[in-house]
Amino acid sequence: MDILQIVTLGIIATILYIILKDLNASFAFFLILITGIIIIFVVIQQIGTIIQLVDSLGKRANIDGMYLETILKIIGIAYIAEIGASITRDAGLSSVASNIELAGKIFILLHAVPIITALIEAIISFLPTT
Numbered sequence: 191m192d193i194l195q196i197v198t199l200g201i202i203a204t205i206l207y208i209i210l211k212d213l214n215a216s217f218a219f220f221l222i223l224i225t226g227i228i229i230i231f232v233v234i235q236q237i238g239t240i241i242q243l244v245d246s247l248g249k250r251a252n253i254d255g256m257y258l259e260t261i262l263k264i265i266g267i268a269y270i271a272e273i274g275a276s277i278t279r280d281a282g283l284s285s286v287a288s289n290i291e292l293a294g295k296i297f298i299l300l301h302a303v304p305i306i307t308a309l310i311e312a313i314i315s316f317l318p319t320t
Contacts, residue, residue: 196229222280230273257308260301267297 203225210218241262248258271294279287 196232199225199228219281223277226273226277257305260305264298264301267294267301270294271297 203222207218207222210221244258244262245255248255271290275287275290275294278284278290
């Protein structure tokens with residue numbers, strides 16, 4: 191499934207949602223939820239290709255695998271938090287969505303600490319000692 195099919199699916203689901211939300215709000219929300227899940231599964235199939243590409247580039251650039259793994263985890267956390275927040279916001283639970291976004295930011299910061307530490311240590315090693 192390419193991007194044109196995904197966008198078409200999203201537009202069709204949106205039109206059906208607009209039609210159904212007044213008739214049966216819970217079914218309309220369920221329709222949007224299922225559409226989102228379908229799109230996520232299609233995208234997940236493409237993620238393997240991206241991970242392989244980043245891994246091969248990291249090996250060619252002689253970058254430690256821990257850094258690439260951490261960066262991929264951070265990207266994954268950002269996407270998962272965004273998807274969860276969007277779903278809860280669509281359900282009308284904006285306070286829960288805000289908490290999901292906050293949790294995502296905290297987890298990203300938590301995973302970024304080793305990279306930040308290594309960066310600071312590298313900068314300090316370049317500074318002359320007196």
